[in-house]
Amino acid sequence: MYWDAFTYFDAANRILTGQIPTLDFFTPAGPLGYTVAAIWIAVFPNGQPSLLIHWSTMTVTVPLMALVLAGVPRTPRMLGLLLVVPFLLFSLLPFNGKEFSSFPGSDAFGFYNRQTRLILYPLVCGLLFTRHRGVLITLVTISMFVLFFWKITGFLAAGLICAFALLAGRLRMRDAAFAAVFFAATLALIEVWTGIVSSYIADVYTLVQMNSGTLFPRIAQALSINFGIVTALSALILALLVVGRSELQQAFAVVLEERSTASVASFLDRPAFWLAAITIAGVFFETQNTASQALIFIWPALLWVLLTLPSWAAGPHSVMLVAGLVGAAYLPPVVSILERTARAYVGGLRYASLEHENLKTLGAVTARASVLRRSEVMTGIYEHHRSTYDEIAASGELPGSTLYSEFDFQITYLQTVDRAINSLRTLEARSGVHFDTIMSLNFTNPFPWLMERKAPLHITVGADPFRAVAAPDADVERAVSSVDIALMPTCPPTDANARLLALFAGGLSNHQRIKLDDCYDAFIHPKFGPMPPSNS
Structure with missing residues (x-):
């Protein structure tokens, strides 16, 4: 469940861009731990995330x-x-x-x-x-x-x-x-x-x-x-x-x-x-x-x-x-x-490093070659059989009962985030726009940190819709409605992400939904005008 580490980098990015925990965004735990971790992340920018957060x-x-x-x-x-x-x-x-x-x-x-x-x-x-x-x-x-x-x-x-x-x-x-x-x-x-x-x-x-x-x-x-x-x-x-x-x-x-x-x-x-x-x-x-x-x-x-x-x-x-x-x-x-x-x-000596372009230190992980292969295979299956996984998500179930703790799911998440950043930059270059605020309809939002952008105000860090995301109030609705782009992972679709979309549907009602790439949908603010879908 490596994406737990992402929540600290999401919070660090918000803090370092001027947001204050609890005042400007909701945290599932107290604000001090995230603030201390943010200081360590700023002081040790090349630190391995899981060590850095623990040692902070x-x-x-x-x-x-x-x-x-x-x-x-x-x-x-x-x-x-x-x-x-x-x-x-x-x-x-x-x-x-x-x-x-x-x-x-x-x-x-x-x-x-x-x-x-x-x-x-x-x-x-x-x-x-x-x-x-x-x-x-x-x-x-x-x-x-x-x-x-x-x-x-x-x-x-x-x-x-x-x-x-x-x-x-x-x-x-x-x-x-x-x-x-x-x-x-x-x-x-x-x-x-x-x-x-x-x-x-x-x-x-x-x-x-x-x-x-x-x-x-x-x-x-x-x-x-x-x-x-x-x-x-x-x-x-x-x-x-x-x-x-x-x-x-x-x-x-x-x-x-x-x-x-x-x-x-x-x-x-x-x-x-x-x-x-x-x-x-x-x-x-x-x-x-x-x-x-x-x-x-x-x-x-x-x-x-x-x-x-x-x-x-x-x-x-x-x-x-x-x-x-x-x-x-x-x-x-x-x-x-x-x-x-x-x-x-000792076992990690035989592991292979994750190849990536955009993940910064969040990509400083290793995994078994078999896990990397399985991740590649499963990503292709998620892409080509999306309707099946949409149906599983609609039933309130996950593709596997321990999906989030499976190594290949976490590796898949890292790889699809890496690819989505390339897709975002391609979209920006093709359309001549710049997305300043990026939201994620997912448990965590690594994009602002990785792309040196901003996260919207009032959005939960570690967005578990079953335990840590309340029904949006007027402040949240305004923040969501003003976000430049919201990203929703689809490899695979999950009931949690679908519930987040339902919670924030009011704020995103005027956004244009497009297919960013095979593993991400995007909701784009109308101020940018009509956007063509990805060619992927």
Whole structure:
């Protein structure tokens, strides 16, 4: 699903041409991640997209981890290293824990899901290990601010974890109040200066309305996709409660006797309850994700279990049981990502580079020769049997249930975009026109970036009509009606693209529809006059 990377380049092009996320265009996640990626794209114009977007997160995560290291105690001496190594592993490797293809390859999708987990990681580290009050307040405030503008579900998950930290006494009420006031004041200043906060909240509300009926099914999906780690964590929590039951009973008796905030905090501030709180927050976050590095931010709590285990375990059998369950919870995703990395870079040695003329760094991909051949064959079939695929799209189905995650579909998309740019330039030269604003009736719109043009205002980045594109309002209608050219891919036609066309049909009603080439139709603004169809 490499076209997920295109959404960041689409957003970067808009930002670099003066558009502001949430004010001028809708984003399926928060505006900050796209803005940071845009900066990296501008600074590293020759960077490979999937690496560049993933690594851009270090703009915020590295300073947060530096704060953590500044506040952790000096003993045990290896504590900082044990916290940093997993962080570096997940920060450097652009791989998800689950595979969507039997062929080796890197994961150029699920970016903001991976990024959000990497931001949650130092926050959990700080709550569990930082003892410096100033460092902790700074860490919590910055983390919550970043998460709010990165992905709102990550912000809510962090809120659940911070709420438990408050109950468990790791975060003082005064410190939490200070962080909340500073956070609110910062949002207020940004809102007064730009108006972006209220616009962003309105976008979030729109997304919630569009996806409100999917929460409970998605909880089941999150639990099933991450069954292994959730089961191991559940077993570990139960084992910790059983092994430490005598201490737990004594602490609970103190709570009943004293009925004080301090006694409740002392009772809750133990590994089993922390693991439960972080797991619940993690599963909640996973309800909006279908792939990524699930629950990697549980490691600080697991490390706490390992560091304190000898002091309270009932004997060697308890130590072995708990240590084994810690390994069962965290080693599978680590091993999976390391294995996928090795497969991608070793197997990729036999891959062939994609040939292209117009794709810039978006074409910096390799694939198996068999995938390239299949893409060529399928493109010809799409071209000559379009009516069949139109009928499939009209039925609300895809040609294959996993079409978008198939390597050959993504390669076909790259090749047809490359060819469409040539067709566009030919049309412009033949007609003596210049299309300044380019829209795409598709999930993503790489054309403005690749052709150094502009994207229209108010159009969603990552246009999933089932989850992220609301019915157009007057502003959207005006933006669509003024667009110079809108492009619709037809190799193959899909129900999603047909739905996008239906949504924007009002704005395109006066545009002339022509066949640009065998794999793209074009809708051209009437100001350019009648256009002849392509000769392809």
